[in-house]
Amino acid sequence: MIVVLSGEGRSDLGACRNAQGHCSGDTFAPGPMTVLVDQEIASHLHYSPLECAPATYLYVSETWLSERARERKQHSRKISLTGQKRGQETGYYHINAWMLGEAAKDFEQQHKDIAIAVLFRDSDGARAAAASDWSAKWQSMHSGFQRAGLGARGVPMLPKPKSEAWLLCAxxxxxxxCQKLEALPGNDDSPHSAKMQLQAALGGDASTEAQLNWLAEHGFDHQAVAADMPSYQQFKASLAAAIDEVRRPRRA
Incomplete structure (x- = not known):
């Protein structure tokens, strides 16, 4: 199994060390959200791919996905990337999932192995959003994976409002x-934002390294967070379904 990841930067799923749009193995620097992904996978497979087989993870950047979408649009004039029923904002989530799903299928061919794809996006980075906005964005990501033909092996990772809220719970x-944390301001400039509160909780340092160190020292109770935070429960359930889909042919 290979796991194809795409996030927004170093502080969530991670980043490439090779100054390119995609990487794996030693050229991939995992972020805190990759640690959570890996721990969830380990709970099903009974080993940590990050520790035992780091090349399991392939990372592609947000910019790389955007470039892939631009090239597709140039070569497929009749194809609407957003679709008539999606606005520009939810269309962005749909396109990202569609492009990542197609990339995962390409990587399957290259590596001759089955893939799952995890798309991380903060759900609200600038303003307080209506409750329905999160569902619309999640559904857009889900439909993007469906459009790519990846089905249940496409996993939306959409914290509400941002990844810092999940960590704050712990x-x-x-x-x-913890459910009240999903109502925190998504704007990082707000004095009550998830990012500012996590920084205070970590003694003034909420850097990627500080988050990774905290997780390494204290661990993360995935069941407890899922029980109290619907956005994490959705991610957890989607990842479990993806792993089950990967394992199903082996049980046949």
Whole structure:
């Protein structure tokens, strides 16, 4: 199995060390959200791919996906990338998932192995959003993976409002009363934002390295977070379904 990842930067799923749009193995620097992905996978496979087989992970950047979409649009004039029923914002999530799903299928051919794809995007980076906005974005990612033909092996990773809220549940709330964290401001400039609160909870340092160090030292109770944060529960369930889809042919 290979896991194809795409995030927004170093502080979520990670980044490439090779200054290119895609990487794996030693050229991939995993971020805190990759640690969570890996731990969820390990709970099903009973080993950590990140520790035992780091080449399992292939990372493609947001820019790389955008370039892939641009090239497709140039060569397929009759194809609408957003679609008539999707606005520009949710269309962005749909296109990203579509392009990542197609890339995962390409990597399957190259590596002669089955793939799952995990697309990380913050759901609200600038303003407070209506509850329905999160669902619309999640559904757009889901339909993008479907459009690529990846089906259940495409996993939306869409924290509400941002990844810092998931970590805050563990770091600051001791896994109690965490659903309210999904209502925090998504704007990082807000004094009450998830990012500012995580920084305070980590003693003034919420850097990627600080988050990774905290996870390495304290771990992360995935079940507890999923029980109290619907956005994490959706991710957890989607990843479980993807792994089940990968394992199903082997059980046949």
């Amino acid at each position: 770091v600051a709330n001791a896994y109690q009363h």
